[in-house]
Amino acid sequence: MQRKNAHALKKEEASPGLHGRLWIDGTEGTFLGYGRIILLERIREHGSITQAAKSMKMAYRHAWELVDSMNRQSSKPLVEAATGGRNGGGARLTKEGARAILLFWELYADFQAYLQRQQKKTRLLLR
Amino acid sequence: MQRKNAHALKKEEASPGLHGRLWIDGTEGTFLGYGRIILLERIREHGSITQAAKSMKMAYRHAWELVDSMNRQSSKPLVEAATGGRNGGGARLTKEGARAILLFWELYADFQAYLQRQQKKTRLLLR
DNA sequence: TTTCGTTATTCCCTCCAGTATATTACGCTA
């Protein structure tokens, strides 16, 4: 962002027209946003914070902080992590985590449609 | 903002619940956003980029870059600036600039109402 | 008890958006 603070995303390529971003704040700031949801999906897919972070080219440290932040702000943890053991441990999505993903994508899709509807109002201004 | 990224805003205090941001991209990236609209309003109010920037505690250099970026991407300039003269020059909003402010606040208000409507969907998740 | 890959945690570094500062260009007024 635009390394944004609150909502960094790669580039989003800036096509002319209306754009927007959606996120959910909790008691400590950001709770769920686009990037965090992707991270949750990758954790579900790989069963490990390390692998999830690698798959997004994100530093493990950053990924862990995001997971910790989400767990602290959620009514119930979204991710459960275990250290040691068979393969060194791992992380799995809780039922609550899966619900969060579904809810966010629902909001997200609705929002994209909303932006599409509003789009036309901006056309007269741009070069 | 959000270093971010393209849409830094002061803090927005992160109250729990659904939040969002809206902006309009042009050919070179951001064209209009919340901060740029505030800047346009301050220019209209003060008749000078220097004073507008000061009133927002923004560096003149940054303010000037934003104005330049908006003018370059708009079909017609939003701000006209004059150097030298009576009081050293100044800057005034064009008709197009005033239209941009109105349009944006219209989109913004509608968007806030939209967020309000979607708000309830997030309640079950937060602690 | 050794091995292994993960989570958890610490410390340092890098990058860059925005700031700070300085200088020049400008043109009306007196």
Added chain:
DNA sequence: TAGCGTAATATACTGGAGGGAATAACGAAA
């Protein structure tokens, strides 16, 4: 012509978000 407050432009600085790397803790399995 000198003075003024602004626009315009260049250069250097800064703070903080995120990255990189290193280390300890962990616990099942061989």
